Amino acid sequence: MNTRSTILEVDTVALVHNYKTYEKLTQKDVYAVVKANAYGLGMIKVAEVFESENVTMLCVATLDEALELREAKIKTPILVMGYTPLDSFHLAKESSIHLTITSIEQLEAIKMSSLTDLLLHLKINTSMNRLGIELNDERLKPLIHHVSKTHSIEGIFTHFAINEMTALASAFQLFKNYVISLDFSFKSIHAKSSKNSLMLSEDFTTAVRIGIGLYDNDLHEALKPVVRLVSEVVALRTIQSGETVGYNGIFAAHTPTKIATIPIGYGDGILRSDKQQNVFINNVAYPIVGNVCMDQLMVMVDDRVSDHDEVELFGHNQSVEAYALKRDTINYEVLTLLSQRIQRVYK
Incomplete structure (x- = not known):
């Protein structure tokens, strides 16, 4: 289950x-x-x-x-x-x-x-x-x-x-x-x-x-992408100027800012260093802000984002290889680090 x-x-x-x-x-x-x-x-x-x-x-x-x-x-x-x-x-x-x-x-x-x-x-x-x-x-x-x-x-x-x-x-x-x-x-x-x-x-x-x-499909044009890593928006809040997000407050808002919480974190294989990554909501890129937590990460979004919108980390909008390059690693590592806590769904 x-x-x-x-x-x-x-x-x-x-x-x-x-x-x-x-x-x-x-x-x-x-x-x-x-x-x-x-x-x-x-x-x-x-x-x-x-x-x-x-x-x-x-x-x-x-x-x-x-x-x-x-x-x-x-x-x-x-x-x-x-x-x-x-x-x-x-x-x-x-x-x-x-x-x-x-x-x-x-x-x-x-x-x-x-x-x-x-x-x-x-x-x-x-x-x-x-x-x-x-x-x-x-x-x-x-x-x-x-x-x-x-x-x-x-x-x-x-x-x-x-x-x-x-x-x-x-x-x-x-x-x-x-x-x-x-x-x-x-x-x-x-x-x-x-x-x-x-x-x-x-x-x-x-x-x-x-x-x-x-x-993965980066080695030849005839290959097809095989995987999508997806989650959803489970919380939305607007923080005010000067408020921070996540552990140690490394991100601080300069203006009223809308923050979405996504239930995936380093316990699932998303690294704390992935805070430089974007996720995609409704095919629009949004940046991860603050430190990635064990079970959640936070994203700076706008009014186009609603509760329970699907969030894609890689797949249609960004290949595993592109995600890996931003992490300064290889697609092998990105995939093999994904924990058993993430359900695999076969289509």
């Missing part, structure tokens, strides 16, 4: 459109990345949408996320892209979950263990220096051939750090050369993600991993 008017609207038709757009633009299998609660949109429901479209693979960051999907009866293959401790591998095996091998040491530990029949993808470090087997590590080739006798090494992948064409092409070529040198037939080779899959055309990889490109 939800009694709040503060909701995140998710357009599932646009979501499917973006998925199919990436299929068309890249001419590859699209692995849908649903980690971090599907970038804030709701992992279970979003996974159900993709499963109905027969997506080849769902990608998550942790085994816990993968198990949550299985508990929700999601049958689509799932790849855990992050590190998983060896003592949890049996849980992945029991649920037919693909695991990422993030180091030579991890692969050696599997070789020495009594585990069998794991579904494995090898991650190669090309430039992120975060996780992955180092490029040109000569120990990998013999290990692959040994481990593949008792496990299914399904795929190999990397993740590029820089989306600049020269650096991207160079890192891709290094990855390609290393994969070829391993002399192993991988069912899946994936390297590119939302942005760089639209930059670099090649016929070596079999799939692309798409996350933010499914959920």
Whole structure:
């Protein structure tokens, strides 16, 4: 049950459109990345949408996320892209979950263990220096051939750090050369993600991993916006010259000023620093004033605004990307910070 008017609207038709757009633009299998609660949109429901479209693979960051999907009866293959401790591998095996091998040491530990029949993808470090087997590590080739006798090494992948064409092409070529040198037939080779899959055309990889490109529309003109964050005006008052708004009184009126209270705050993922943002009421921009509170924020409005008018923080009037730029961050962070207190409504 939800009694709040503060909701995140998710357009599932646009979501499917973006998925199919990436299929068309890249001419590859699209692995849908649903980690971090599907970038804030709701992992279970979003996974159900993709499963109905027969997506080849769902990608998550942790085994816990993968198990949550299985508990929700999601049958689509799932790849855990992050590190998983060896003592949890049996849980992945029991649920037919693909695991990422993030180091030579991890692969050696599997070789020495009594585990069998794991579904494995090898991650190669090309430039992120975060996780992955180092490029040109000569120990990998013999290990692959040994481990593949008792496990299914399904795929190999990397993740590029820089989306600049020269650096991207160079890192891709290094990855390609290393994969070829391993002399192993991988069912899946994936390297590119939302942005760089639209930059670099090649016929070596079999799939692309798409996350933010499914959920926002700033990367290509053919993509559609998927989300709207909306609330409502729950209180209106006029304050006089010299009166202040919110904690610490950082905003003071210089003339009689109309203030609207909106029931959304930093407890929902709106930052205190968002006081420089505008919201949109009846398609008109109005500035947030005073400090954002945990449960409310206040907006300076005019006589065109009435009680219970809808308030849009991002959506039709302002993209998530535009909102993020004003926050000096990225759209990924804006969406993933939205708390569970905000109901997701699917249309």
